[in-house]
Amino acid sequence: MSGERGAGALPRGELRGRDVVSAKDLTREDAELIFEVAREVEADPGRFSGVLRGKRVALLFVEPSTRTFSSFYIAARRLGGDVLPLNEPEMTSLSKGETLYDTLKMLEGYGVDCVVMRHPARGAARFAADVISAPVINAGSGSQEHPTQALLDVYTILKKRGKVDGTSLGMLGDLKFSRTVPSLAYLISNFDGVELTFIAPPALQVRQEVELFLRERAVSYTKVTRQQEIPDAVSRLDVLYVTRLQKERFPDPSEYERLKGSYRVDMGMLRHARPTLGVMHPLPRVDELDAEIDRTPHAWYFDQASYGLPVRMALYALVLGDAG
Numbered sequence: 001m002s003g004e005r006g007a008g009a010l011p012r013g014e015l016r017g018r019d020v021v022s023a024k025d026l027t028r029e030d031a032e033l034i035f036e037v038a039r040e041v042e043a044d045p046g047r048f049s050g051v052l053r054g055k056r057v058a059l060l061f062v063e064p065s066t067r068t069f070s071s072f073y074i075a076a077r078r079l080g081g082d083v084l085p086l087n088e089p090e091m092t093s094l095s096k097g098e099t100l101y102d103t104l105k106m107l108e109g110y111g112v113d114c115v116v117m118r119h120p121a122r123g124a125a126r127f128a129a130d131v132i133s134a135p136v137i138n139a140g141s142g143s144q145e146h147p148t149q150a151l152l153d154v155y156t157i158l159k160k161r162g163k164v165d166g167t168s169l170g171m172l173g174d175l176k177f178s179r180t181v182p183s184l185a186y187l188i189s190n191f192d193g194v195e196l197t198f199i200a201p202p203a204l205q206v207r208q209e210v211e212l213f214l215r216e217r218a219v220s221y222t223k224v225t226r227q228q229e230i231p232d233a234v235s236r237l238d239v240l241y242v243t244r245l246q247k248e249r250f251p252d253p254s255e256y257e258r259l260k261g262s263y264r265v266d267m268g269m270l271r272h273a274r275p276t277l278g279v280m281h282p283l284p285r286v287d288e289l290d291a292e293i294d295r296t297p298h299a300w301y302f303d304q305a306s307y308g309l310p311v312r313m314a315l316y317a318l319v320l321g322d323a324g
């Protein structure tokens with residue numbers, strides 16, 4: 001890729017004009033291209049300052065967000081783009097009963113060049129991509145997927161380990177309602193020799209759709225459901241990816257009350273871990289990840305969050321950037 005570009009030329013590639021709805025649609029080449037540009041952004045952000053000049057990005061967030069919204073916002077501004085932030089659904093006509101279809105059509109009528117959307121419904125991003133011709137970037141579709149989080153998660157592994165191939169990745173917590181877990185599993189399955197371990201009580205185990213996908217791709221995975229087996233499972237990992245119980249997605253609040261606190265990652269759980277084990281978390285954390293880990297070299301999660309910015313700048317540049 002870099003060989004094709006002259007000094008100062010802007011990124012081109014297969015992602016131009018594409019929707020980013022599912023991590024299943026991203027190939028290894030797509031991911032590596034995004035990572036290459038993300039590294040360039042980190043090395044020389046100034047070079048990218050005009051990539052989105054004259055472009056309008058709408059951020060339509062119908063669910064709470066801190067990191068994803070802020071990083072998509074800052075990323076677009078740093079690239080010189082205009083941002084239309086629609087992140088207070090109660091202040092939009094959606095709260096008056098306007099359909100998502102009409103809201104999207106209106107944004108299209110205003111000439112937005114890209115819609116970044118977070119929505120509580122599975123399938124919402126795919127629907128939006130079908131409704132409007134401008135590229136749609138899925139910033140979270142219910143419990144279904146969160147493909148750009150997966151991009152920054154895999155970028156974190158690449159930066160910290162130096163490679164993604166051969167990663168032994170454990171995912172722990174609410175694997176049932178999490179949307180970051182499926183997207184990460186899909187994206188990392190593009191890499192060679194990856195081994196996945198899903199650590200959760202049976203009621204929170206990874207969804208069947210994820211297992212089916214991994215079987216189709218012949219990705220090796222195991223499930224750990226018993227508390228006493230966790231330290232041993234953790235001892236074999238390169239990365240432990242922790243998730244919050246997705247309280248808002250539990251159909252039955254008493255089920256949340258029953259399961260909360262069923263695991264907590266602390267130094268005790270890591271007692272047999274490799275010294276190089278990286279602990280990741282998409283954040284926000286509630287009480288599933290002890291703050292004592294923050295002070296150890298295991299804590300990758302704040303760097304992980306910070307990589308959201310270069311990765312999202314790279315994604316915008318590739319999907320929307322003017323190839324000059």
Ligand code: NCD
Binds near residue numbers: 067146149180243
């Ligand atoms: C995650 C999300 O929204 O799915 N957060 C994020 O985007 N970094 C995880 C969560 O809310 O637990």
